[in-house]
Amino acid sequence: MFRYEVLIGLEVHMQINTKSKIFCECSTQFGAEANSNICVICTSQPGVIPILNKKAVEGVIKTGLALNFTINRRCTFARKQYFYPDVPKNYQITQFESPLCSNGKLSIIVNEREKIINIERIHLEEDTGKLLHKIGGKKLNYSLLDLNRAGIGLMELVTKPELSSPQEAVEFLRELKNIVEYLDTSECNMEEGKMRCDVNVSVRIVGQKKLGVRVEIKNMNSISGVKDAITYEVQRHKKILNSGARLVQETRFWDAEEKVTKSMRLKENILDYRYFTEPDLVPLYLSNCFIENLYKQLPELPRIKKARFIKNYNLSEYDASYLTSSKMIAEYYEDALSNLDNKNSVTKLLANWISTELSAKLNASKICITKSPISSKNLSKLISLIQNEIISGKIAKIVFEEMYEKSIDPEIIIKKRGFTRISDESVITEICEKAIIESPNAVAEFKIGKKRAIDAIIGLVMKKSKGQADPKLVNKILIKKLN
């Protein structure tokens, strides 16, 4: 049995976040009625000419700058020709010889080790329309064409084949998605097709210089799909290589239902796209000033934010990672924090509540944090109630449940349900006396030196007071009484 080395390259397509399409003024709104966002340009009527959307160019450059790319000062566009009904011109305007961005990199962390993945290029191109072959489950004997998506700006990012496991590929996509979401240059929503991915996989025996036979897998629309497809494909390669058979260079697609890759076309049938310079668009010359201006607009990126969270908020690596794992969570955290008075003492408490209680709830109900039933303002109120010892941690959890369910202010819940803390010494003394009488065993153990036995009595006091007794006061009174 040989030891194998896996080489994976990704081609990621992301819809650029712009209001209008890349070469016309049509809206990019998702989910609009079929063929409602179309015009003479994106349906390719005779005599039309593309007009480049500057915002799309800016989106690509911002992404490039965040990923350490060189921005090319002179860029050209090209026509990539192939006949397909979802491409109205029967060629796609893209970039071939001089893309907007060259030679970038992204750092990923897998198994606590950092790895730098080099990225060849990011170029600008237009999206295709959509063909519909069935309605509901029913297959049609004709096809329907929706051109709403045709002409929406895409950035295509192509990595070097430097990823070596499905985990690395997944981590790359997560990190990329996170950065792009921070930049707001794409929504990266895979379900809406706003981020799509093709994967190149090749496997070779460790030590072999020549690259293994490359297989391209198309049609993946989820990160887990990418992981499954690579895992499947690597196994398939190894099996074939172990059996002594030869792999063929081909394009395959991922069948998400059967969870297998299937052959689409062999190398001999690879399309000749007949690229040539787009004569309708003048070359794009980018000034230093234009690029510097975009650089200034870059927001704080996840890695830097994380470092700041650890340093300024004294958070653990784990909490900081979680909080910066998406722009939305980080914003939620800092929003909540800004509402609190004694910030320095609650940074960890707040982080905990978000990373455990809130995230569990949101995950269970599949709700994005931006739509959380508990607003950052209400969560900070809850934290401040705990911090000021108005309610105990235990009560706080009950309050939290209700806040999540009803999306209301914790102070209202506390008032309505009488959850305020008991700090009246005479009331607590009375409960403590009852508890001592009801716990003869614990009292006896305490008296012979087992100091921990007091905990059982405290528990009983808390139970009797429905958790509302001030635990510090309970402790003080019990010790006094028992001694």
Added chain:
Amino acid sequence: MSRKLKINITELCSKICSGEIKCTNIIKSCFNNIKKIDVIVKAFLRLNEECSLVKAMQVDNKVKCETSKYGSLEGIPIAIKDNIMIKNETMTSASKYLENYISPYDATVIEKLRRAGAIFIGKTNMDEFAMGGSTETSAYQKTLNPWNTEYIPGGSSGGSAAAVSSGMVPLALGSDTGGSVRQPASFCGVVGYKASYGLISRYGVCALASSFDQIGTFSKTVKEAALLASIISGKDYRDPICEPLEQINYVQNIDLNILKMVKIGVPKQIFDYKIDNEINECFNMALNKLRLEGTNIIEIDIPSYKYVPALYKVIMCAEVSANIATFDGIRYGYKTSNGTNIDDEYSKSRAESLGYEVKKRILFGTYILSAANYYKYYCHAQKVRTLFMNQIATAYEKCDFIFSPSTLQMPVKIGDKLSEECDIFLMAANIAGLPGITIPYSFSNSGIPVGMHFMGSHLSDKKLFQVANAFEKISGFDIDKYPNI
């Protein structure tokens, strides 16, 4: 309009606006004339009589109101080549593929002409998708040369040239990718002007070869060409190639002194070609006339002229193959009735609706752009294009304009072929993106006109009109002469 009406457009326009001449009468006589002449010449694919008369009546009503504002072409009839979009009108590009295609929008030039008050009386015949130099590849009809109906009118804008030359309409628009305005203008004895690349918006012109395409004008005189250019040129955000220039008035008074001040270059490469005797004679006479006016004529050397036909063909066909790809029968246009699957439907729809010349160019373009041939042909042609442009630029350091016969050959009889080099001096302007104008100079023994061509440097259009204006004056060509049909 009676072709006997010897009056210039500006004068006619002001008479319409003052109420001295009724626009309705002009339009009516224009259509009467067309009905007599076009039975023979076949310049028009479609006429727009009803709408034109309604428009003419609106103009006449406007005249009654004292506060009205008038465009510089108010009430003037104009013919439009059938590859330019006029909203809600059929646009076929003389192809069967677009037989029933209705333009959903106005081309920029049409918008501008509309604002200037022009009346679009009809769409003119052309080579299919402007591919050809004789108007014979039209899927609908063959247009004849009004001066001698056995001969071709030239092309691809042959319909527009014949319409103006026979006096059916005073002005027309065409498109010029490799001489498609200037060659038929020369063959039909009218003024044909192609602007600098980027001076006139191409938005709304059915693309042939995008990096060469420019709109051009047909008129009886240089002054009218300048008037049209003043209206249709200028910046347009819908065409990124279009220069961000304000509207310029190109109309100028004739000043013969200009001929004393300019240096005219004559490429020595002209004599490498076989030129028709009559054309050669006219050219030499024209040079003598210029010398008599005091023009400084110098010889210039542009060795890569010889590559012009080949590099034109390679780049043009490459762009054609992509531009015509959109005509696939899916969204609009001709669709086969017996396609068995998508690929079959594509090939049948195209095979059944596109003509021989179109198919030939698509195949050639597809071949040269294939991965195996791209560097050998397309890339190579682009390099030669740069070389040629550099040589032209060097020539313009020594002279202001390049002067040549418009064509190397007289028009041939219908069915016969012109040589590949015939339009070489016209193509040169497209390849280098330069302005060019052909001015009728004389007649051959067979009574067919001969034209001369001036090519200027990029965006020198205003000066080009000045020189052409003066040359027109000294040429002695009788612009009031019309063919007998």
